[in-house]
Amino acid sequence: MSLLEFSHVSFTRENRTIVNDLSLSIEAGDFLSIVGPSGSGKSTVLRLCCHLISPTEGTIHFHGQDLMRFNPMELRKQISYCFQMPYLFGDTVRNNLEYPFLLRNKPVDPDRLEELFAAFQMSTSNLEKEIQHLSGGEKQRIALMRSIVFQPEILLLDEVTSALDVANTQIVEKVIEALNQAGITILWITHNPEQSRKYANKILTIDTGEVRSLEAIR
């Protein structure tokens, strides 16, 4: 049984078909790069995965069960989505990184936060930093940290390195690779062809909402 299975999924909004008849199987531990021109429907595929939108036709199954049968809040804790435009809330970095604990009614684990800062090669002193004083790259890394405070089963990444410099891109790539090696399934949208081939075991090419190719490279 596939971890996530798209069966003839289409998504139409305001008479415009954004995803058309997409069938796709994602196995546990896969690292899938999704590539394609802007506006081809890549982000819509990720939004469908974490149930921010529902297919207008077809079905999506997670662990063999229709997504429509899951509690959306619980599902989204298992299928985590990191957006292209990082949105941080509250006043400080701490507000953002403690949020996942509050959501799960769990005490904040300082060791886990320290571990995350270490992985992203950032100082824990950033915890008290006000979000308005963060650079675009820092915001993106904090948003990514927030998505993985509790390890999800599937991590959806929407061009998360597009605002990062070379050094920070490498740091983030390392973290993502480590997460995949730890068993987390990754679906990653990237415009960088080299990046898409470096870590992925499958590459999905989409154009105008339709699958052009699904290539297994490892």
Added chain:
Amino acid sequence: MNGSAAIQTSSLLIASSLVLVTLFFSYWQKLKLEKETLISVIRAVIQLIAVGYVLNYVFGVKNPLFTTFLLLFMTFNAAYNAAKRGRTIRHGLEISFFSILIGALVTLTVLLLSKTIHYEPYQMIPIGGMIISNAMVALGLCYKQMTADFKTKREEVETKLALGTDIRASSIDIIRDSIKTGMLPTIDSAKTLGIVSLPGMMTGLILAGASPLEAIKYQLMVTFMLLSTTAIASFIACSLAYRAFFNARMQVK
């Protein structure tokens, strides 16, 4: 009240020529508001004359049930108008009616219990009208702000949803923003009372011959009751209306 200044009908007719100034500006500046202005003036004249006769009758009927019925009728009309500002909001009419009703009910109850006013039509109808219409304007602003925010802040809401947050927590900033938008005009007008303007009720009492100190007491009562009704109605309406922007699967529509 002494020294009351009665207005002669002939004086009012002369004053009505001031409407021509508005029409002139509209025509001169090509604002295309001539028709709208004329309609509004004609409507104001007809409505006020009608309401004058109605109030004359209503104030004579000392039946509390009749007064209650009129207050409910006013609330329904206000809710209907407020709901028009939030057409995309499901159950907008019911939400608006409930919010204005509770806001007015709490405020009027406090005023009645403190014996500031009595359950007499000549007090309940004008005071009820003031707070109900103020709440109506506030709700219209709330809905407008909420609809705009859900368009412009969709990604923010979805970021929170994607973390596994429920729809209320995901929309809390929008809810707060909308409540604030509804309340700010009332707060601002309270801030500038006596500095920028002498408000309608106070001016009316002074023109009718009441002492300024007596008029101030009434005006303060009006200010307090407008603030409380607006706060209650805006809070209830926004706390219920945000749900209309989500479907049953906790997705932004």
